[in-house]
Amino acid sequence: MKQKRIELPPDQRVTQWYNVMTDIPNGVQPPLDPETKQPVAPEKMARIFPMGLLEQEMSDKRWIDIPEEVLDIWQIWRPSPLIRANFLEEAIGTKAKIYYKYEGVSPSGSHKTNSAVAQAYYNKREGVKRLATETGAGQWGSALSFATHKFGLECKVYMVRVSFDQKPYRKVMMNTYGAQIVASPSPDTPTGRAILERDPNTPGSLGIAISEALEDTVSRNDTKYALGSVLNHVCHHQTVIGLEAKKQLAMVGDYPDVIIGCCGGGSNFAGLASPFVPDKLDGKKIRLIGVEPASCPSLTKGIYAYDFGDVSQRTPLLYMYTLGHDFIPPGIHAGGLRYHGMAPIISALQRENLMEAMALNQLECFEAGVLFAQTEGIIPAPESCHAVRAAIIEATRDKNEPKTILFNLSGHGLLDLSSYEKYFAGELSNYEYPAEAIAEATRHLPKI
Amino acid sequence: MKQKRIELPPDQRVTQWYNVMTDIPNGVQPPLDPETKQPVAPEKMARIFPMGLLEQEMSDKRWIDIPEEVLDIWQIWRPSPLIRANFLEEAIGTKAKIYYKYEGVSPSGSHKTNSAVAQAYYNKREGVKRLATETGAGQWGSALSFATHKFGLECKVYMVRVSFDQKPYRKVMMNTYGAQIVASPSPDTPTGRAILERDPNTPGSLGIAISEALEDTVSRNDTKYALGSVLNHVCHHQTVIGLEAKKQLAMVGDYPDVIIGCCGGGSNFAGLASPFVPDKLDGKKIRLIGVEPASCPSLTKGIYAYDFGDVSQRTPLLYMYTLGHDFIPPGIHAGGLRYHGMAPIISALQRENLMEAMALNQLECFEAGVLFAQTEGIIPAPESCHAVRAAIIEATRDKNEPKTILFNLSGHGLLDLSSYEKYFAGELSNYEYPAEAIAEATRHLPKI
Numbered sequence: 001m002k003q004k005r006i007e008l009p010p011d012q013r014v015t016q017w018y019n020v021m022t023d024i025p026n027g028v029q030p031p032l033d034p035e036t037k038q039p040v041a042p043e044k045m046a047r048i049f050p051m052g053l054l055e056q057e058m059s060d061k062r063w064i065d066i067p068e069e070v071l072d073i074w075q076i077w078r079p080s081p082l083i084r085a086n087f088l089e090e091a092i093g094t095k096a097k098i099y100y101k102y103e104g105v106s107p108s109g110s111h112k113t114n115s116a117v118a119q120a121y122y123n124k125r126e127g128v129k130r131l132a133t134e135t136g137a138g139q140w141g142s143a144l145s146f147a148t149h150k151f152g153l154e155c156k157v158y159m160v161r162v163s164f165d166q167k168p169y170r171k172v173m174m175n176t177y178g179a180q181i182v183a184s185p186s187p188d189t190p191t192g193r194a195i196l197e198r199d200p201n202t203p204g205s206l207g208i209a210i211s212e213a214l215e216d217t218v219s220r221n222d223t224k225y226a227l228g229s230v231l232n233h234v235c236h237h238q239t240v241i242g243l244e245a246k247k248q249l250a251m252v253g254d255y256p257d258v259i260i261g262c263c264g265g266g267s268n269f270a271g272l273a274s275p276f277v278p279d280k281l282d283g284k285k286i287r288l289i290g291v292e293p294a295s296c297p298s299l300t301k302g303i304y305a306y307d308f309g310d311v312s313q314r315t316p317l318l319y320m321y322t323l324g325h326d327f328i329p330p331g332i333h334a335g336g337l338r339y340h341g342m343a344p345i346i347s348a349l350q351r352e353n354l355m356e357a358m359a360l361n362q363l364e365c366f367e368a369g370v371l372f373a374q375t376e377g378i379i380p381a382p383e384s385c386h387a388v389r390a391a392i393i394e395a396t397r398d399k400n401e402p403k404t405i406l407f408n409l410s411g412h413g414l415l416d417l418s419s420y421e422k423y424f425a426g427e428l429s430n431y432e433y434p435a436e437a438i439a440e441a442t443r444h445l446p447k448i
Numbered sequence: 449m450k451q452k453r454i455e456l457p458p459d460q461r462v463t464q465w466y467n468v469m470t471d472i473p474n475g476v477q478p479p480l481d482p483e484t485k486q487p488v489a490p491e492k493m494a495r496i497f498p499m500g501l502l503e504q505e506m507s508d509k510r511w512i513d514i515p516e517e518v519l520d521i522w523q524i525w526r527p528s529p530l531i532r533a534n535f536l537e538e539a540i541g542t543k544a545k546i547y548y549k550y551e552g553v554s555p556s557g558s559h560k561t562n563s564a565v566a567q568a569y570y571n572k573r574e575g576v577k578r579l580a581t582e583t584g585a586g587q588w589g590s591a592l593s594f595a596t597h598k599f600g601l602e603c604k605v606y607m608v609r610v611s612f613d614q615k616p617y618r619k620v621m622m623n624t625y626g627a628q629i630v631a632s633p634s635p636d637t638p639t640g641r642a643i644l645e646r647d648p649n650t651p652g653s654l655g656i657a658i659s660e661a662l663e664d665t666v667s668r669n670d671t672k673y674a675l676g677s678v679l680n681h682v683c684h685h686q687t688v689i690g691l692e693a694k695k696q697l698a699m700v701g702d703y704p705d706v707i708i709g710c711c712g713g714g715s716n717f718a719g720l721a722s723p724f725v726p727d728k729l730d731g732k733k734i735r736l737i738g739v740e741p742a743s744c745p746s747l748t749k750g751i752y753a754y755d756f757g758d759v760s761q762r763t764p765l766l767y768m769y770t771l772g773h774d775f776i777p778p779g780i781h782a783g784g785l786r787y788h789g790m791a792p793i794i795s796a797l798q799r800e801n802l803m804e805a806m807a808l809n810q811l812e813c814f815e816a817g818v819l820f821a822q823t824e825g826i827i828p829a830p831e832s833c834h835a836v837r838a839a840i841i842e843a844t845r846d847k848n849e850p851k852t853i854l855f856n857l858s859g860h861g862l863l864d865l866s867s868y869e870k871y872f873a874g875e876l877s878n879y880e881y882p883a884e885a886i887a888e889a890t891r892h893l894p895k896i
Contacts, residue, residue, distance in 0.1 A: 001516060004523035007455045068449060075452035076531075076825045083524075087598075105553070107825030109862070149822050150535075169617075172865040175872055176821050373624050374597050377524045377555030414557070414862045417620040424623055 002086050006099075006248040008079035014247075015071065016063040018239040020274035020345060021232060023062070023281060028232065028348045029319035030058070032306055037448055040316045048217050048225040052122035056233035064236060066118075073117050073150055077106045078240065082248035087375040089395070095402045096395040097254070100387075100409045101245045101272065102378070108173065110381065110411030111268050112143035112228050115237035119226050120147035129222040130154040134184065134209030137335030138163055138170030139381075139411060140228030145179035156223075158184040158192075158212045161204035163335060169415045184209040191215055191312070205328065206339065207311025214314050229265025230309060230318070235345045238271025245406060246275055256286060256406035258394050262386040263290040263299060263357070264336045266343030272408040274345070277354055288355040289394070290346060291386040293365075295431035296329035298322055298342045299350055299357035301438055306448045307341060317446060320347040323433075324441030330431045332362045333419035334382035340441075358390055361430040365389045366423040369413065381411035382419050450534050454547075454696040456527035462695075463519065464511040466687040468722035468793060469680060471510070471729060476680065476796045477767035478506070480754060485896055488764045496665050496673040500570035504681035512684060514566075521565050521598055525554045526688065530696035535823040537843070543850045544843040545702070548835075548857045549693045549720065550826070556621065558829065558859030559716050560591035560676050563685035567674045568595035577670040578602040582632065582657030585783030586611055586618030587829075587859060588676030593627035604671075606632040606640075606660045609652035611783060617863045632657040639663055639760070653776065654787070655759025662762050677713025678757060678766070683793045686719025689856060694723055697854070704734060704854035706842050710834040711738040711747060711805070712784045714791030720856040722793070725802055736803040737842070738794060739834040741813075743879035744777035746770055746790045747798055747805035749886055754896045755789060765894060768795040771881075772889030778879045780810045781867035782830040788889075806838055809878040813837045814871040817861065829859035830867050 021028045030039040042054050049057075056064060085098040103111035123131060131148055134157070135141025141157040148155035157179055164171060164183035174181050184204045185192035189212040195202055202208075217225040227234065242259075249255055259276055261269035273288040280286050292299055298321045307322040309315035320341045323329075327340040342350075349355045362382070369385035371392075372378065380388055387407040394405055413420065422428050469476045478487040490502050497505075504512060533546040554561035571579060579596055582605070583589025589605040596603035605627055612619060612631035622629050632652045633640035637660040643650055650656075665673040675682065690707075697703055707724055709717035721736040728734050740747055746769045755770040757763035768789045771777075775788040790798075797803045810830070817833035819840075820826065828836055835855040842853055861868065870876050 001520050001523070003458055005458070007457075009455075010451055010453070072449050075449070076535075107821075107827075146825060168869070169862070169865040172869045172872070173827065173862075176818055176827055176865075176868055178822060370624055373555075374626060377594060379555075379621065379624055414617070414621075415865075417617040417624075417863075420624055421616070421620045424620070 002084060003252065004084050004086060006082040006251055008244055008248050012247060013071065013079055014240050014243040015066050017066055017236045018243060018275050019059055019062055019064060019236055020277050022060060023278055024348050025352050028344050031316035031318050032448065034313065034317055034446065048214065050122045050126040050128060050224060052125060053119060053233045056236055057231060067121055070118050070121050079244050080105050082245055085376055088372060091371060091375045092392055092396055094395040094399045097404045098391055098395055099249065099404070099406045101241055101406070102409045103241060104378065104409060104412035107146050108139065108142035109415065110139045110143065111238060111241060111271060112140045113146060114240055115228065115234045115267065116143035116147035117150065118237045120144070120151045120153055123224055124151040124153060128153065128224045130156070131226045132156045132213040132216040132223050133226045134158045134206060134213045136160050136163060136206045136338060138167050138415070139336055141181070142170060142173045143228070144226055145174040145177035149178045155179040156216060157181045158186060158209040160184055160206055160209050161202065162331070166418065167415060184212050186212060189215045205311065210310040211312040211314060229267040230341065230343045232345055234267045235270035235274065235343055238267045239274050241271040241408060242273060242275035245272065249406070254404055257403040258287045258289060258405045260289045260291060260387050260390045260394065260405065260407035262337060262383050262410060263292045263342065263346065264383065265339050266346035268408060268410045270343060270345050273355065277349070280354060289390060290355055290357050291390045292357060292359050293332055293334055293337045293386065294359040294361045295332050295433055296323065296338050297359045297433060298340065300359045301433070301435065303442050304347060304351060305445050307445050309341060318344050320344050321350060322442065323438055324445060327441040332431065333416065333428065334362065334365070334386065336383040337386065360386050360389050362428060363430050366420065366428065368392055378409065379413040380409055381413045382416050384410045450532060451700065452532050452534060454530040454699055456692055456696050460695060461519065461527055462688045462691040463514050465514055465684045466691060466723050467507055467510055467512060467684055468725050470508060471726055472796050473800050476792050479764035479766050480896065482761065482765055482894065496662065498570045498574040498576060498672060500573060501567060501681045504684055505679060515569055518566050518569050527692050528553050530693055533824055536820060539819060539823045540840055540844055542843040542847045545852045546839055546843055547697065547852070547854045549689055549854070550857045551689060552826065552857060552860035555594050556587065556590035557863065558587045558591065559686060559689060559719060560588045561594060562688055563676065563682045563715065564591035564595035565598065566685045568592070568599045568601055571672055572599040572601060576601065576672045578604070579674045580604045580661040580664040580671050581674045582606045582654060582661045584608050584611060584654045584786060586615050586863070587784055589629070590618060590621050591676070592674055593622040593625035597626045603627040604664060605629045606634060606657040608632055608654055608657050609650065614866065615863060632660050634660060637663040653759065658758040659760040659762060677715040678789065678791045680793055682715045683718035683722065683791055686715045687722050689719040690721060690723035693720065693854060702852055705851040706735045706737065706853045708737045708739060708835050708838045708842065708853065708855035710785060710831050710858060711740045711790065711794065712831065713787050714794035716856060716858045718791060718793050721803065725797065728802060737838055738803055738805045739838045740805060740807050741780055741782055741785045741834065742807040742809045743780050743881055744771065744786050745807045745881060746788065748807045749881065749883065751890050752795060752799060753893050755893050757789060766792050768792050769798060770890065771886055772893060775889040780879065781864065781870070781876065782810065782834065784831040785834065808834050808837050810876060811878050814868065814876065816840055826857065827861040828857055829861045830864050832858045
């Protein structure tokens, strides 16, 4: 009987985050102030983020101590298991070994909880009473709702209207964790009111929800803002995933040849892959593969430029692969991957050829998700299905090559079963974004 | 920092089930043939169950080897974690130590998967091609759908119409695992057709669904029947829970004073508590507490008698605490606890004063579930909320008494969030079953 689960003993837990920025050749470009086109001053960001997180955002320390308070709450689900997907290997008939790190064991069901707890902690430490945020698919909103409650902070989540209506269970989960949720656009902010007046039936968008959360934040003096991906500090927090996986593989005397994660804003892939970058720089022959949806292909079809993080141009300019800040991706069911840009850290890894990107369509990803559920038991989140598919592609490219594949199963799909239902009913389709549409959306990027 | 999770190393995994029947003074009464009132012959049961399970049903062996094939699939989630509920302890201000065994880590989200895999294995071994079963809340149907697919068996689940409509995600989960689901009553069986003709809008009942699954079974020669609780072999399979918990507590030098599990058909409580019975017989001062809903109080208000396991009187007679086989419990949201009888093994433990029973109302249980979610992170299944509430009651009875409490968190509530939504909206109420109604329902029990 093959050992399937590799559990890291508590005394070997990871106690420092890894800052990959310090190792990327040519570094990661700083965010710019849209007015001055100069690096944005920390004081200007301090209105919306606590200093503890801003320090991490710009840190030149290679290792950052994880606070004891964060480690304590993380114990609920960390160290997360590393699992050998031997049943999947048998089903696809490969000699490759496939391991997956499973982040769906967290209370809210995905890797998002790792950073949510850290962000709530630093805000609490600096006397913040309340956090405002937006959520698309609902994973980040659920994670932050849990984390804020643990630290006695209030939380308000602006949830994109279409998800709010389609995923009622996500709302109940956030309510259970004591957070306040509104559908966005909402009557609670000037932007929300203006949009509702123009179009009372709008489905909303992540861009609108970000604007609302930012307006909420600056309209009060007890509130700061929290973001679940893209930014450097969020990527750092997620490195616990890759650091743990590395130790767990070492426990069974293994090391990955291929490392795979799905890419939306980028924190999930950064979390798994970053800790392997130094080995790659040292000459290890490993491949890091970020998987994005063909319908929102920032890494494979976007341009590398300074762009806004949101539709309403309220954020600093970030240097990243982008489809343009007013690019509206189609309504695929992996809502967590529908973002026009890519984390500056990931973008820099791509620029330096330290990683590869792969774009997949949603039908092939759901198909892989169902095979995974039937063999390994766990029903993956639609986002994670992208990583599953990519792992199968890599494992069957040459079935007789005995390589080792590691991927991150970033979340379970138990609150996404309505998407599976639509898949079974044949109601989902693929979307390849036409190159002209992307050219059009990126034509108006700010000139730096 | 207190150690929160206690993981059992794979090399210490449990490899034998414990048969508590061999230790219960005066034993467990055998099932009777309703026609002859004599112990039912195994050959008669062999039409619907495989011999491997019937042998366990009547076994006089204290320990039963767990097949390698079962252990292999169990590795997906077993050993399950034992978790110290220190955040809950702090919230309620107790000196008691509370540990919970967490069975929600299984693919289908509850302890049911333990027995489902074992049952699918024994059926497969004897050449069975297809299993038929019923499901109420959906936990058992999901577990068996997963398990049958792993062994290449077909599976048909008759799901009580009201749950089928209220819990669409459960149906999608079963479809994902490749099973066929119909709402019961269905047009697929004589009983289903007859009931639909009389009342096309009937909500269905577990009794009807059992009848349909049994009719399906005997109408074909490739099919056997599977039951998710009540029977002895199901209770044996679940003893892995208590056996693991005992080892895990020993790893941190602890031993429980109070052991708590929720009780529907009884397999969950039997699984946790049975392995502690020998210690209690040896004079250890421990309390075993089974928690049932006040609306379906078989242990606290039922009578101890031979009764049918189903409404339509198709099963053998089982000696058990019962509210009468035609007792229809109100529609509380802990669907898994809505059963008129109690496993013969649990009933015998109760008779011998080896356990206590506690009846709780649903509002206090949901309240406890929300507190648990907000402190420990995991949102418990409504059934498991009964164990959480009982643990809180025991831990706060005398807050300064440094006792150790162990309970089973039998499942997560991620597919029950609509019940939490109703609880938050104030739409749920308590039900105390009037004594006269129970007296009426038990008046017509068969005379033995």
